Amino acid sequence: MTGFQRWGVTTTMVGREDEQAELVAFVKSATGQALVLRGETGVGKSSLLSRAAALAEQEGHVVIRAAGVEAESELPYAGLHQFLHPLLSDVARLDDGTRAVFGAVFGGMRGDPPSVMTLGIAVLSLLSLSAEQRPLFLVLDDGQWLDDSSADVCGFVGRRLAGGPVKLLVAVRTDLPSRFDTAALPELPITALVDEDAARLLDHRYPELSRRARRIVLEQAQGNPLALVELPAHFAGRSRDLPAEDLIGQHGLPLPRRLQRLFGTRIAALDERVRTELLMGALDGAGPPSGTDAVPGTRYRMRDADAAVAAGLLDIEVVTGDFVFRHPLVRSAVVRTATPNQRRAAHLALAQVHRENLERRATHLAAATVDPDEEVADILEAAAESATRRGGALSAVAWLTRAAELSENHTDRSRRLTDAAFVAGHAARLGQAHRLVQANLAAGSTESPASVLAAAYRALYQDGDVRTTHRQVSAAIETLRDGGTATASADGKAQPEEVLTRLVNLLLAISQFSGDRAAWESTHELLASMGDLVTGHSRLYSGTWSDVTRHGAGWAGPVRQAAANLPDLEPWDVTRLGAAAYHLDVLSHYRPHLQRVVDRELETGAVATGMVMLHQIMLDQMAVGEWAQAEDTGQRGLDLATEHGHHLFAAQSRAYLAQLAALRGQVGRARDLQAEVDAWARPRGLGFLTQVADSAGATAALSSGDYEAAYLYAIGITQPGTFRPYAYQASRTLLDLVEAAQHTGRVEQARAHALAARDAGLPSVSPRLGLITYGALAMTAENEREAAEMFTRAEAHPDGARFPFELARIRLAHGIRVRHVQGPAAARQYLVPAAEAFEQLGAAGWTERARAELRATGTPPRVSTLNLASLTWQERRIADLAASGLTNKEIGERMRLSPRTVSSHLYRIFPKLGITARAALRDALSRTDAATQV
Numbered sequence: 001m002t003g004f005q006r007w008g009v010t011t012t013m014v015g016r017e018d019e020q021a022e023l024v025a026f027v028k029s030a031t032g033q034a035l036v037l038r039g040e041t042g043v044g045k046s047s048l049l050s051r052a053a054a055l056a057e058q059e060g061h062v063v064i065r066a067a068g069v070e071a072e073s074e075l076p077y078a079g080l081h082q083f084l085h086p087l088l089s090d091v092a093r094l095d096d097g098t099r100a101v102f103g104a105v106f107g108g109m110r111g112d113p114p115s116v117m118t119l120g121i122a123v124l125s126l127l128s129l130s131a132e133q134r135p136l137f138l139v140l141d142d143g144q145w146l147d148d149s150s151a152d153v154c155g156f157v158g159r160r161l162a163g164g165p166v167k168l169l170v171a172v173r174t175d176l177p178s179r180f181d182t183a184a185l186p187e188l189p190i191t192a193l194v195d196e197d198a199a200r201l202l203d204h205r206y207p208e209l210s211r212r213a214r215r216i217v218l219e220q221a222q223g224n225p226l227a228l229v230e231l232p233a234h235f236a237g238r239s240r241d242l243p244a245e246d247l248i249g250q251h252g253l254p255l256p257r258r259l260q261r262l263f264g265t266r267i268a269a270l271d272e273r274v275r276t277e278l279l280m281g282a283l284d285g286a287g288p289p290s291g292t293d294a295v296p297g298t299r300y301r302m303r304d305a306d307a308a309v310a311a312g313l314l315d316i317e318v319v320t321g322d323f324v325f326r327h328p329l330v331r332s333a334v335v336r337t338a339t340p341n342q343r344r345a346a347h348l349a350l351a352q353v354h355r356e357n358l359e360r361r362a363t364h365l366a367a368a369t370v371d372p373d374e375e376v377a378d379i380l381e382a383a384a385e386s387a388t389r390r391g392g393a394l395s396a397v398a399w400l401t402r403a404a405e406l407s408e409n410h411t412d413r414s415r416r417l418t419d420a421a422f423v424a425g426h427a428a429r430l431g432q433a434h435r436l437v438q439a440n441l442a443a444g445s446t447e448s449p450a451s452v453l454a455a456a457y458r459a460l461y462q463d464g465d466v467r468t469t470h471r472q473v474s475a476a477i478e479t480l481r482d483g484g485t486a487t488a489s490a491d492g493k494a495q496p497e498e499v500l501t502r503l504v505n506l507l508l509a510i511s512q513f514s515g516d517r518a519a520w521e522s523t524h525e526l527l528a529s530m531g532d533l534v535t536g537h538s539r540l541y542s543g544t545w546s547d548v549t550r551h552g553a554g555w556a557g558p559v560r561q562a563a564a565n566l567p568d569l570e571p572w573d574v575t576r577l578g579a580a581a582y583h584l585d586v587l588s589h590y591r592p593h594l595q596r597v598v599d600r601e602l603e604t605g606a607v608a609t610g611m612v613m614l615h616q617i618m619l620d621q622m623a624v625g626e627w628a629q630a631e632d633t634g635q636r637g638l639d640l641a642t643e644h645g646h647h648l649f650a651a652q653s654r655a656y657l658a659q660l661a662a663l664r665g666q667v668g669r670a671r672d673l674q675a676e677v678d679a680w681a682r683p684r685g686l687g688f689l690t691q692v693a694d695s696a697g698a699t700a701a702l703s704s705g706d707y708e709a710a711y712l713y714a715i716g717i718t719q720p721g722t723f724r725p726y727a728y729q730a731s732r733t734l735l736d737l738v739e740a741a742q743h744t745g746r747v748e749q750a751r752a753h754a755l756a757a758r759d760a761g762l763p764s765v766s767p768r769l770g771l772i773t774y775g776a777l778a779m780t781a782e783n784e785r786e787a788a789e790m791f792t793r794a795e796a797h798p799d800g801a802r803f804p805f806e807l808a809r810i811r812l813a814h815g816i817r818v819r820h821v822q823g824p825a826a827a828r829q830y831l832v833p834a835a836e837a838f839e840q841l842g843a844a845g846w847t848e849r850a851r852a853e854l855r856a857t858g859t860p861p862r863v864s865t866l867n868l869a870s871l872t873w874q875e876r877r878i879a880d881l882a883a884s885g886l887t888n889k890e891i892g893e894r895m896r897l898s899p900r901t902v903s904s905h906l907y908r909i910f911p912k913l914g915i916t917a918r919a920a921l922r923d924a925l926s927r928t929d930a931a932t933q934v
Contacts, residue, residue: 015197023052034158034168039190042226045171056137068145069285076392079150087130115599120156127166135165143170144178155183192223206232263333266311277302279346282334366402377403393427393606425457426606449476464648464684466514473507512545515687520726544580549723552765556584563589575612585766587620625804655692662699665844670700691729698736703845707743721752738776751780767799775810808837824857842919883921
């Protein structure tokens with residue numbers, strides 16, 4: 001390898017025959033694909049990128065080049081913007097939805113910030129459109145410096161290029177971690193040159209080098225091509241009699257550091273004006289490296305830097321004539337050799353260059369400003385808000401922290417540190433949130449309500465502490481209330497301070513997890529004393545999270561209406577409204593937004609809030625009968641909560657998984673999870689979770705026909721004929737208690753409970769409560785006329801189809817009653833759809849019960865009309881393997897597919913077979929095969 005001309009065609013490359021052959025095959029392949037070159041600094045990755053790019057141009061590809069920039073590694077989507085800039089003019093040719101995705105990411109438009117999958121699909125659409133005339137060849141150098149959001153999208157896109165006219169070639173360093181380490185893209189390791197090739201390269205470049213110097217260079221370079229090319233320059237003007245370590249300089253330093261020192265000596269020899277140009281370019285990415293013109297201000301274009309080219313520090317891009325750094329180490333050396341004042345001056349100039357780009361401007365201002373500056377702090381605060389809405393909570397924490405440092409007064413500094421701690425807590429950085437609070441205290445703040453807020457978040461979500469946190473947060477709220485925290489707005493009305501609102505919402509969450517009547521009554525009493533200091537949303541949470549039986553009526557409409565404004569809300573406000581929607585059984589209105597943004601939050605945003613979103617998605621999947629998907633969602637939530645040390649969320653995930661297992665008839669698993677949740681939650685007084693555990697126990701017992709155990713679990717939640725105050729499972733387990741009571745001969749208790757639901761007005765609270773109230777009244781009716789009337793109300797309920805499990809239970813119970821009263825023929829119209837619904841859901845225990853009732857009518861269960869012919873060969877193979885009990889990972893290993901691909905195939909297979917769960921696969925396939933043979 002003879003040169004490092006950044007984007008030009010090198011004349012000769014010494015060695016690398018295998019690597020070059022693989023790259024030639026990569027470029028000339030007829031299908032799209034991705035490849036990652038991985039090697040140490042200076043090993044020749046950039047030269048190989050240049051050769052591949054040159055060959056691609058010769059083959060007729062449009063080559064687009066980008067490079068990761070360390071200074072922008074925390075700026076969300078900065079790298080992706082650099083990559084796609086030459087193609088953004090084609091966005092206008094895309095559909096409205098795809099244009100909106102790019103607008104939300106790059107255009108500052110309001111809307112749902114996209115997940116990696118959503119944005120990745122949009123990028124694939126753009127690449128496909130742009131490659132209609134000529135294939136695209138995307139080249140990314142220094143991929144380890146790409147911001148996380150961009151790297152994740154590049155990984156998503158790279159895994160899906162097969163069959164298209166687009167290729168992606170990435171180079172990353174082995175000594176630095178990056179998102180490409182786990183991107184699952186094919187890799188080509190680039191190692192040091194073998195001794196023979198190293199000697200040939202050195203002799204080719206420096207044929208006049210003395211034997212002693214040649215030996216020292218080969219020994220020190222250890223096959224690193226950049227070192228072989230650059231180290232000999234160190235000998236210029238040196239005496240032959242100097243010790244070898246002086247000939248090399250900085251003996252004992254790592255090779256990259258020595259090379260940086262060498263570049264540093266050349267940089268120091270340049271005049272100040274050229275050094276300034278180099279520094280501006282190094283801090284801002286050095287001009288758009290693609291061969292296509294970009295919008296002014298996207299990157300700084302270095303000017304009048306020919307002296308740096310002559311010094312071997314820059315190259316000239318062959319198409320545009322832009323100056324580009326010869327090697328990433330040159331950029332690093334430029335930054336390291338500049339003084340702090342020089343770097344700050346360059347950042348300040350770059351902030352002016354990017355004055356129309358809020359987040360890029362904030363990045364440079366944060367680095368340029370030393371003394372407190374309220375104007376700069378305001379810009380950083382605005383950038384943090386922008387980043388949070390786009391899924392960049394981690395960047396927001398950094399900007400808010402820096403804004404606090406630049407605040408001109410203690411009040412603003414404390415407020416911004418508090419905001420940083422708040423966002424850090426929601427980003428699952430509870431330790432960082434605690435440190436920010438401690439920094440606030442160390443700066444002179446007293447033990448403030450804000451510090452209580454951060455400490456309580458940590459205690460609640462890490463340790464499940466609801467007792468101490470309730471007292472502490474209540475006291476902090478009282479302090480703010482009594483201290484007159486409200487400020488006057490323009491219209492003269494009192495507006496609550498942000499910290500007070502956050503404390504109120506946290507107190508409501510603590511009260512919800514406690515599930516304790518005394519805690520809730522104390523909370524309601526405190527809120528009642530605050531008057532207008534409590535926001536409308538907080539009052540909504542208070543009514544819906546506490547006890548929907550007594551306080552939920554009238555809130556369903558506002559909660560549905562709020563779904564239209566979710567894109568304008570912070571992610572944590574979205575999940576608070578989502579919790580209200582769950583209690584009112586209208587979560588399906590929120591789920592589309594949750595599914596669009598959850599991946600984004602889990603990847604780069606409010607991770608803890610993302611976990612809550614997973615819980616809410618899972619709950620809605622369970623409600624509507626998507627049980628296989630709910631299993632995956634719940635397991636994902638559990639894995640994340642465990643990884644981040646959120647023990648409360650981990651227990652919550654286990655509780656929901658226990659409920660799901662109980663529904664599916666997996667009694668052993670349900671009981672194991674139930675016991676695990678109960679053992680952790682009950683000593684801590686977490687009534688919310690112990691109620692879910694008891695609910696899972698009741699459902700599991702019903703599934704297995706153990707009605708006495710089911711009754712005992714149900715009355716542990718609430719007694720018959722009443723709904724225990726602030727026990728949120730009391731109304732949700734209405735059918736469980738009624739059914740268990742009837743099957744154990746407690747007919748009066750069953751009837752009393754059904755009447756209590758009617759008298760409490762449950763049908764006016766939520767659609768699900770209305771459905772199960774009419775069902776319970778039908779089950780316990782004292783005459784057949786009432787039973788038929790109540791059943792008709794349940795079956796005709798406009799939202800009944802949204803709750804297929806409950807509707808099937810009501811049909812089964814009514815069918816059993818009709819069979820005993822009117823005979824087998826009349827019962828079949830109820831029992832057949834009930835059996836089919838249970839089967840499709842994968843509710844094993846209820847399926848067997850419904851089949852038994854059908855057999856009692858003299859009619860065997862019908863073979864479902866399953867569309868086996870619609871399965872592809874691959875889908876049938878996956879279905880067979882899944883039915884045999886193999887996991888997605890095991891199936892993937894057999895069929896050379898990723899577990900995610902297997903999961904996607906199964907989601908397409910289930911509807912074709914008329915089922916919703918993996919557990920129903922074997923029966924579905926066997927019945928279909930039998931029906932086909934007949």
